[in-house]
Amino acid sequence: MAFAFAFAASNCCRTLLFSSTTTPPRYLAAFSLHQFRLYSSRRNVVHILEERGLLDSLTSDALRRPDLPLPPLRVYCGFDPTAQSLHLGNLLGIIVLSWFLRCGHQAVALVGGATGRIGDPSGKSLERPELDPVSLDMNVSSISATIQNILGRVSTPSSLAILNNYDWWKDVKLLDFLREVGRFARVGTMMSKESVRKRLESDQGMSYTEFTYQLLQGYDFLRLFRDEGVNVQIGGSDQWGNITAGTDLIRRILQTEGAYGLTFPLLLKSDGTKFGKSEDGAIWLSPSLLSPYQFYQYFFSISDADVVRFLKILTFLSIDEISQIESEMRSPGYVPNTAQRRLAEEVTRFVHGEEGLDEALKATQALRPGAETKLDWKTIETIAEDVPxxxxxxxxxxxxxxxxxxxxxxxxxxxxxxxxxxxxxxxxxxxxxxxxxxxxxxxxxxxxxxxxxxxxxxxxxxxxxxx
CATH class of the missing domain: 3.10.290.10 (RNA-binding S4 domain)
Structure with a gap:
């Protein structure tokens, strides 16, 4: 296994990149290259994320440089295939990748066909159940398709890649890995990571398998940095330890700088708990598990206390437009749920596309008592899981x-x-x-x-x- 440094410079993304921040809500417009350069010269993606409450930590303030995105960054986010579908808790990673795309950078979605066999202990009190290879492969395919469907609408083939880390892990031998990677990992540093420390202090403890997870994810970053020109890893705030494990390996093994990490806050419920797939009523992103109508209805039912926060972190509406919506909510003539309706439309369009939104709006209208729209069996079935x-x-x-x-x-x-x-x-x-x-x-x-x-x-x- 050779670890010679061969950083490939990324090609600048020349096409464009959609934004709905200055256009009517039902349409997307493409910037010209000239318009895009003017926009990007004014706004740095990190500043945008910070303004919208999507920035938790950075490994370096170099990402705030005003000359970004020329040359563009290549940014990756990992997704473990531990279920058939991604869920609402995973959506922020896709949103942040989309912001990088919209600001002229390139995105890599890494599906963990290998690391999914181990399970990330971050934020978990118990070890994840093991999945059989067939289920894991099916999950990888399904999740990859979902990411392609969502991000493919705001990217070009050259600006988005979806990879599976099993493609390189299947050829790695344990003794080679220990000799050429493991010797650079400091056990004290690994044990100080919050995800490890909390588990070690618990009654359940932590298996050696889970303990090695941060090293496996760190090697993913090294491999992507070296062979794919990826220089930024993003993830939820609970991924900080895994991300810094990667930047540390790159620095020690490749003897170079230029690898960065960025985390965003976790998407939390009003009670402070994470959105996940293990709870009843998970908000799935795949339409085969949760229809666009049900997805739309979830966001339509968000409380007034949360709706502005969700508009900032889950939509691409401009901050000025969101501030206007917030102001209207306080006015005497405000029609209840107007902000929720806008939120539901924007998020449903992003996840399910214009066709999915049309389906959701049609079902919403048809299922309203007194509606003149003729009901059909398929429309009624869209609410079957939510109705006795x-x-x-x-x-x-x-x-x-x-x-x-x-x-x-x-x-x-x-x-x-x-x-x-x-x-x-x-x-x-x-x-x-x-x-x-x-x-x-x-x-x-x-x-x-x-x-x-x-x-x-x-x-x-x-x-x-x-x-």
């Missing part, structure tokens, strides 16, 4: 009164409660308000012959699956 459902035989449904069906399904507790709601104009069948107590279920009330949607008011719904 019951399965009934067709002969249990046909010719049954709507009042009785509302009680039988559990939508309402009693027939008298159903009758009161009907008189108040709050009982809906497939989004159509029902005014008559005599209404009975007919064949054409079963949407596409499969489902019925009952609504008690605007929020309480019940899906009836008819077989």
């Amino acid at each position: 459902s019951i399965s009934l035989q067709q002969d249990q449904v046909l010719n049954l009164s709507l009042l009785d069906l509302s009680v039988r399904t559990g939508l309402l507790e009693s027939k008298s409660a159903a009758r009161r709601l009907l008189k108040q104009g709050g009982l809906y069948l497939n989004n159509n308000r029902i005014d008559s107590e005599a209404k009975r279920i007919e064949p054409n009330d079963i949407v596409d012959g499969k489902v019925i949607l009952l609504s008690a008011g605007k929020k309480n719904k019940m899906i009836v699956r008819v077989s």
